[in-house]
Amino acid sequence: MIFILLAICALFPLSNGAAELLKNPDFESTSFSGNWVCNGCTLSSSTDSFHGNRSGKVTNRANAGIGLGQTVTVSPGHTYVFSARVKLLNMAPGYMFHNVQLRIKETVNGHNKHVNVSSNPKTRRENGWVEVGFDFTVPPSLHQISVYFVIDDMRVNYVVDDASFEELLYDANWKSEANARIASLRKAPITVNFQNLHGSGYTVQIEQTGSKFAFGSVVDAAMIVDSIHHPYQQFFYDNFEWGVLGNALKWPQTEPVQGHPTLDKAVTAVNALRAKGKKVRGHNMFWGTGHTHPRWLKSLNSSEILQAMHTHINDVISRTRGTLEHWDVYNENLHGMYFEEHTGHVNITKEMFYWIHQAERGVKLFLNDYAVASPGSVTTAYKKQALMMKNAGVPIYGIGIQCHTNAHLNISVLKYRLDKVAEAGLPIWITEFTVNEPNEVLKANALEDMLTLFMSHPAVEGVLLWGYWDTRIWIHDSALASGHDVTPNEAGRRYLQLYHDTWRTNETIHVTGNYVYTSGFKGDYTLRLKRNGHSVRTQHFTLNDGGKHVNVVLP
Structure with missing residues (x-):
């Protein structure tokens, strides 16, 4: 912090x-x-x-x-x-x-x-x-x-x-400054020390296999496990490291009838993602806007609603314990007050955090709301809420920001809003990101600019798209891929370039002495030492903030 x-x-x-x-x-x-x-x-x-x-x-x-x-x-x-x-x-x-x-x-x-x-x-x-x-x-x-x-x-x-x-003055050099911050914040030095090398002809390949900065997307719980949707699944597994189920973990879907929780669909999808090495966010435990809570709650009094909330937490955690990295605790709570009004608990948001933390201490707990980045009508209120919770000792880990925008959002305004929320001193995740734009070139340019800003911000730890395929996405013109084969469009190709190339380290270096010095984006790596094209040693390591010294010892 x-x-x-x-x-x-x-x-x-x-x-x-x-x-x-x-x-x-x-x-x-x-x-x-x-x-x-x-x-x-x-x-x-x-x-x-x-x-x-x-x-x-x-x-x-x-x-x-x-x-x-x-x-x-x-x-x-x-x-x-x-x-x-x-x-x-x-x-x-x-x-x-x-x-x-x-x-x-x-x-x-x-x-x-x-x-x-x-x-x-x-x-x-x-x-x-x-x-x-x-x-x-x-x-x-x-x-x-x-x-x-x-x-x-x-x-x-x-x-x-x-x-x-x-x-608010526009910074014409914002992108070069952002790229400089990316190099400073997201990369670290790598030193490889070779021992017992004999002869010449050695090369070392340093290949990044995972990113510390999170790149992810929402997925449909049924489609991610149904073999008929193999192209949809393959695009996700090839191009994202984090997943979140769009609806399958929400209370109305997991308990449409009181006392009969049905989490099999969600648990199957979560397990499938984890089996492929993907990390999963929990979205969401409670939601108090419109009709986002079970209809049967309407027949309950305040004490019965509180008991139902505790039962819901226990039902969900008992099936998901140890499988989710995050939980969105009370979704969009600045825009809905159902649970405050129907329980009489003014501070029920804080209570929810304590309840879930007690049920599963290892999971990281988040606020998650909109009108924070685009538009910005509750940006300051959101920062204020997060700061008050942090100062009160509530077990909150981070701030989730929904960013459903278009290609014309002023980048200086977006940066100002991120800076304002970051004043709370908590990690930020862009939990729902879309750029709604029919012109693919404009969408690609805006997508690159905003991802660059997110990647460059010291408080932001990850970005999750709110869909990628035009056949299964909330906002159609925000899709990165289309058609039966889930073929990337211009915006999709731009994302793939950033994810696989621009912000990924993969290099081969000729070994001429006992040391190789380089730098890489923080994350997980595989190191392969080869001699005359033949592999002689493979090692794995993780690159974090302080850099990494790797010893490669041959017999």
Whole structure:
């Protein structure tokens, strides 16, 4: 964890050198003339501060849709980032949480348009000062915007401090810088020491057989074991090292009828993947949005739901123990609160982590959510949640980010969002990645750029695609391969080049002395020493952060 934090600080400075555009951003001036305004509410100065001596206090709101704000001069087409600290002074009766939103008012030809740009849906008074923020690209022909706070009940009073609004500057050299980081972060030195070599004609082949940085994909549990889908299976086994079952481990699928869990389909698929040497993520134990939980839960009271949750964990872990590397614990919990609302447990996300950790201590536990990387409406809220859990000692290992995007996502914006989440100091996995684009060249270019950014980020440990074959994929135009034979398209060929060649070490070196020095991408290796083309020694080793010294001793 310390390494990750230091790496982020060194490689991703907190300030991008842009000028502060807000007036009185820290509220140290008690005069709000010409800076902050409170339409339909009362703004006063408070000594309850996050930074410095003062903050802005908002009371007497006339309705929930208005609050503190400021108008800022901007440039069309440019991207800006806003951040501030907010503390709720009270909770409205009947609310478990409040949603602290940030909105932008755009005025074009006298007409106002209000855009929600940030959501913080699980904010409570007991959280104290919490960070809120967003990034925003200004539409054409717009030179002023108003940024303002909205909280879902007008009875809630709050204070704001430490605000900032700056331009996010585009880095034209981002890709060369990213490739330099890849070489620094993802590679390590290899030293081979040969003993008892006699004569000449020796070569050593250093072949990487596995990558420390994870490359994977979702798979269909039935198709990955059905022989009729051999091309689908072969593409996966040849080009990915991690798998995740799309639906087969979800609660509605594993227990459609209460008390009758059916995990055979999922367990068969997991075992098939592991038999081929693949690692598997568990997706997901709980999910609380829409109809993502078993329908029969509706007939249960709160204590019965809690008991059913414990039974579900025990049923699943008893069949999967030791076979899964990760679990997504409470999927998309910033977008659904079914289990909070139906059990009355405000901190049930934390409880879920403890329950699963107690059932299987060796598995790594994750949050997993969307609107974090593309779009970015909950980026800051997600970072805040992960940081609070980490600081509370919850057994959370990492942060799962869903990234379903298109070929036009601004790479600087994506980097900013990754940096923001990485401030929590936890490993990041891109758990669901798609680039939805019908133009194969545009898709290939965007895929390469985003994978390069992910690979270059010190907090990111792996990327899993959310499908690859156009016949079995969630978003059709994100496929890497098509047709009966699962033939790679341009984007697929670009991925294969990155996975097999660009970010893979495979070299043959002539041995002219007792030592060979090289470097390679971190992971598993096979070393073959040959003399005049004939193998004389084969060894296996793993290359990690500190490099590897391999001794090759001949009789």
